[in-house]
Amino acid sequence: MARARAIVITGNGTNCEIEAAHACRLGGFDEAVIAHISDLLSGDLRLDDFHFLNLTGGFLDGDDLGSAKAQANRLKYARVDELSEHLIDQLLRFIQAGKPILGVCNGFQLMVKMGLLPGFDGNHLQQVATLTFNDCGRFQDRWVYLKNNPASPSIFTRGIEKGVYLPIRHGEGKFVAASQEVMERIEAGNLAVLKYSGPGYGEPTMEFPENPNGSDHAIAGICDESGLLMGLMPHPEAFVHRTNHPRWTREVLPEEGDGLILFRNAAEYVRSKLL
Amino acid sequence: MARRIEIALKDHIRDPRGERIKREIEHFLHLPVERVRTIDVYTVDAELGYAELQQVAAGPFSDQVIQDWYLDTPAATGFDYLVEVGLRPGVTDNVGRTAREAVEYLTGRPFRAGEGVYTSVQYLLSGKLAPADVESISTGLLCNTLIQRYTILDAATFAANKGVSVSVPKVLGEIKTTVKEIDLEVSDQELMRISKEGVLALTLEEMRIIQSHFRDPQVVTARQSMGLGPRPTDVELEALAQTWSEHCKHKIFSGTVQYEDETGNRQEIKSLFKSFIQRTTKDVREKLGDRDFCLSVFKDNAGVIRFNDDWSLVFKVETHNSPSALDPYGGALTGIVGVNRDPFGTGQGAKLIFNTDVFCFADPFYDKPLPSRLLHPRRIYEGVVEGVEHGGNKSGIPTVNGSLVFDERFAGKPLVFCGTAGIMPATINGRPSHEKHIEPGDLIVMTGGRIGKDGIHGATFSSEELNENSPVSAVQIGDPITQKRMFDFLIRARDKGLYNFITDNGAGGLSSSIGEMAGECGGCRMDLAKAPLKYAGLNPWEILISEAQERMSLAVPPAKIGEFSEMARRFGVEVSVLGEFTDSGYFHILYGERTVAYLPVAFMHEGLPPMQLPARWTPPRHEEPRIQIQDDYTAELTQLLASLNICSKESVVRRYDHEVQGGSVVKPFTGAANDGPSDAAVVRPILDSFEGVVVAHGICPRYSDIDTYHMTANAIDEGLRNYVAAGGSLDMVAGLDNFCWCDPVLSEKTPDGDYKMAQLVRSNQALYDVCMAYNLPLISGKDSMKNDFYDGEVKISIPPTLLFSVIGRIEDARKAVTMDVKSPGDIVYLLGKTDNELGASEYLALRGFVGNRIPVVNTAMAYKRYSAYHEAVVAGLVASCHDLSDGGLAVAAAESAFAGSYGMDLDLSRVLWKGDESGRNDVTLLFSESASRHLVTVRPEHRAAFEAIMAGNCFAAIGVVTDGPVLAINGLGGGTVIKASLDALKDAWQRPLRDL
Secondary structure: OOOOEEEEEEOOOEOOHHHHHHHHHHHOOOEEEEEEHHHHHOOOOOHHHOOEEEEOOEOHHHHEOEOOHHHHHHHHHOEEOOOOEEHHHHHHHHHHOOOOEEEEOHHHHHHHHHOOOOOHHHOOOOOOEEEEOOOOOOOEEEEEEEEEOOOOOOOOOOOOOOEEEEEEEEOOOEEEEOOHHHHHHHHHOOOEEEEEEOOOOOOEOOOOOOOOOOOHHHEEEEEOOOOOEEEEOOOHHHOOEHHHOOOOOOOOOOOEOOOHHHHHHHHHHHHHHHO | OOEEEEEEEOOOOOOHHHHHHHHHHHHHHOOOOOEEEEEEEEEEEOOOOHHHHHHHHHOOOOOOOOEEEEEOOOOOOOOOEEEEEEEOOOOOOHHHHHHHHHHHHHHOOOOOOOOEEEEEEEEEEEOOOOHHHHHHHHHHHHOOOOOEEEEEEEHHHHHHHOOOOOOOOOOOOOOOOOOOEOOOOOOHHHHHHHHHHOOOOOOHHHHHHHHHHHHOHHHHHHHHHOOOOOOOEHHHHHHHHHHOOHHHHOHHHHOEEEEEOOOOOEEEEEOHHHHHHHHHHHHHHHHHHHHOOEEEOOOOOOEEEEOOOOEEEEEEEEEOHHHHHHOHHHHHHHHHHHHHHHHHOOOOOOEEEEEEEEEEEOOOOOOOOOOOOOOOHHHHHHHHHHHHHHHHHHHOOOEEEEEEEEOHHHHOOOEEEEEEEEEEEOEEOOEEOOOOOOOOOOEEEEEEOOEOOOOOOHHHHOOOOEOOOOOHHHOOOOOHHHHHHHHHHHHHHHHOOOOOEEEEOOOOHHHHHHHHHHHHHOOEEEEHHHOOEOOOOOOHHHHHHOOOOOEEEEEEOHHHHHHHHHHHHHOOOOEEEEEEEOOOOEEEEEEOOEEEEEEEHHHHHHOOOOOEEEEEOOOOOOOOOOOOOOOOOHHHHHHHHOOOOOOOOHHHHOOOOOOOOOOEEEOOEEOOOOOEEOOOEEEOOOOOOOOEEEEEEEOOHHHHHOOHHHHHHHHHHHHHHHHHHHOOOOOOEEEEEEEEOOOOOOOOOOOOHHHHHHHHHHHHHHHHHHHHHOOOOEEEEEEEOOOEEEOOOOEEEOOOEEEEEEEEEEOOHHHOOOOOOOOOOOEEEEEOOEOOOOOOOHHHHHOOOOOOOOOOOOHHHHHHHHHHHHHHHHOOOOOEEEEOOOOHHHHHHHHHHHHHOOEEEEEHHHOOEOOOHHHOOHHHHHHOOOOOOEEEEEOHHHHHHHHHHHOOOOEEEEEEEEOOOEEEEEOOOOOEEEEEEHHHHHHHHHHHHHOO
16 A cells, blocks of 8 residues: 655754654654755655655754745755756645645744745745744743634644644744735635634634734634645644643643644545545 | 845834844833834845845845845934944854855855855934943943944934945954964963963963973974974964863862861862762762663763663753853853753764753842943843853754852853753664774864854863953854754764764864874874864964864764765765874874974873862851741742742743753643743653653752852752652662852962862762762763952852752653642642751841851651652652742742642641751741752542652641632741732742843
């Protein structure tokens, strides 16, 4: 039987590759390969051979030019040694093949700054939004309640009842759309998958610390119209077991953490549609 | 020609960086500023066409959604004053490096030699400010003139000049490299002048030893054969100064001490290190017998212990005090990325799994005058916290445990302790991972960053007190990303067996790392001309001792260098082959064809006789305060919760990623609202296993004012009881000692050196006694012995401080215990007895006293109780546990209650007392800091089982967890002596540092 293969790209400051790969395996992938970007640029590995791409958290190039900016530039211009193509060609091919991509934290910043998200009308290289410095001016590590939009096309959040509880760990997580029209289109298309809310997953909030960065419309994560590309600032791979939860010693919790469902959904999608 | 690209936020976009600066100007400088906006400036000094520059500006340099870019035209508008801050020439510019790479990707052309991108930031200030105000904002807040330069323009001048002129902070050194010979056939006075002016930090005796070495006819002959004259070269003298520095050689810890105690008993101690630290580990290991879990202690960059059959744990804690005093941000950043290289360079190399950090500062709200060279404690606080934030977060290593300690004397030197643990497979390519070796013929290989003039004399300058003339060059700025790339590469090279030996390039640079490696195999031959430089113009001695960051030194077999280099190229890591290891017996350094240093390895490493150190112990007597008995202590408790040493550090901790790598089990903050202070951290390093690593620490410098013996005993006990509280097992737990002392060498500058030395002896005595009793082998450690400030008039010495870090194992992380009370009705136990031990307590400090009755650790009772408690944890009988330390029972009870969001009713009459009844009163029961105590809660249904396991130990049920949100404590007289709402207590505890 064909194997469901996930790839996690690392290098130049990516930090969450091990737990992301772990989450992929727990979620049902037969294989989760941690690939250094040099493995891709040398041509030793090709995105085409995988079904699910993880652009995971970290500080790509130290976020020196603004979060993920330098990597966005690298992916756009870097050539693959052995093949006569740019890495971006492989990436666009991956999208055209209808394969899912999940960007978390730095990976979300990367997707937005490359234009992969929200990717209106299938144009995945036009930046129309950004993620910038938290209103509080500081990096924050804290847990947040994320209200799910059940009407969103995201394949990753299927089956989430009200919301998920996950940690954020970032200094540049404030979502800003380039214009009112962009924001309206995101909302109208139900592309704003997850929004910061209070403990009951009620109304989205602009209040710190529930909304830790001051994101417009309290947006924590968005997807494209196909629902196959999604990015979010919180870390689903950081809550796959109950002992990851900050209050596991005082609350009765299921063994499995809230974040795992995103990886489970990706694996199910791959099995049902791509194998 | 260099071109300026300026990036400004669009008008309607908030500028959090500017807002933060505005708040700080108002808060700390009390100046009226209406608005601060910021602009990023890139000065591109490279051959680029106009279209390319536009592409760069619009692409990687700016974010079109929120920013506008300006090429060759100024972006700034609408301000009264503009301050532009950039780095001085030669200071590491991380953003500039990334910007340059981005340009190279975009154009497809590498930069030519000498080309570069330099970054600076503009601050646009609006408000009614005088020129002098802007000057003080610039030097007091925006710019550390040691490493940065600044330009101030008022709006009119800016308009007239049409912006800020282009300037390129390129290093322009002389290209000619020179090797000087130094005449040591001079007077003693002249020898000392050579040492002092060269920042060699060598004593007269050491200078004379060097002098006589070069007189030795055999040495002269050997040197002649290499084309060297009888005089030492600057390269040789510098190499010896690094190798023999206090920082690298630990001369005080290896010296011979004549110790006299208060009764006149005399004792000669040959090496504190061997007599106490090494002996502790040796004796504990013997005592453990088959259960010994130490794998590599004291001989490598970090200690290695067994984790399980498949994995070994590595841990090291370092300090970076002197650099942090001069440049808090860069010093602390370098501290954390520097200590990362220790476990990474241990054995064959370890993957890094967590950081710990402990900072000792003076009060950030200090409002008295300070000596001129000292930075304000608040700037130190801000800079250090941010430096470690960037270093830790960007490296992808969770910061899981730490603390902040305050004492006014840390204004003289802040203490910045940074620790890192790693994990490695127990065997790699069939060899135990903690072992490594060098074969003569192996190549000397350096990887990572390039060498510049940064960090020259770091090792020797930190071996002296901080003074007016402390060198600027000693400061480095770390680059976590360059290091991360190197680690990504090296861990793969490790698994492929591409090198034989790896070590860190830290203090003393190549001189120390290659010097030590040469000691392993008996010699080396290295050509400094092959070392990659950041810019031309470095002299050979500078190349040898530069502490430029992000470098590892390796021994690579010639047969594997091809594969090693090719892999490095793919990972974007620079590799240089500098020579080869030999068994010649010589540290042989060349510059091109010419020999510039030829030192016998034996002389470098064993040529130094032990220092002679007098030590005399006279116990201090402090005024003994009268204890005031009152009806109510709620106000005292509230004040204690708001004291700097006790209050919440959440505003700092939340800035550190403590969960990356996915194995976080017990986080720094816990409880109903995720804001109660954890005692220890628990981490699962292997994600598909539930075996956990537990890490904790103890530190109590205040106790040194009474007796460093008990300071040490309490620090160790605090470390272990924190560890035990969270569920750490006593079967596999090890300690690390970090001594930070004030200069203990008797001299004109330090007339009380013999007392400080006696304090060090007593501390070491306690280290042995307590670690033996607790079965705690010491696996690694470090000392920093010159934590004083002296400008000729004012001398500030830090209180002698021991940071004791504890690392060990929890068999099943799902059994871990947190400090927050869990449910109403649970029984509250106090484990351990309380005594009249308010000496050096937070309670007395609040009242302006030190006192004398210092807590005394009873290790035998404590160890037995800790073991029983652990059994109860394993049996799942413990609902919560919090250690008692600063502020005693009252503070611990308040913290556990508000963390769990349930009240507590406690009765002081039920607290077990030891010693004299006359000292037993509500104050001592509430606020004594007697050691080895835990506040535990247990569900009623587990009461019998818990008490059965604890039987035979000192413990007492002292109350119950309540549903009401109130902490109520009854005193000995039967009346309520503390009654406060949890909200009020928590607010007092959270308020002091909340907005920093």
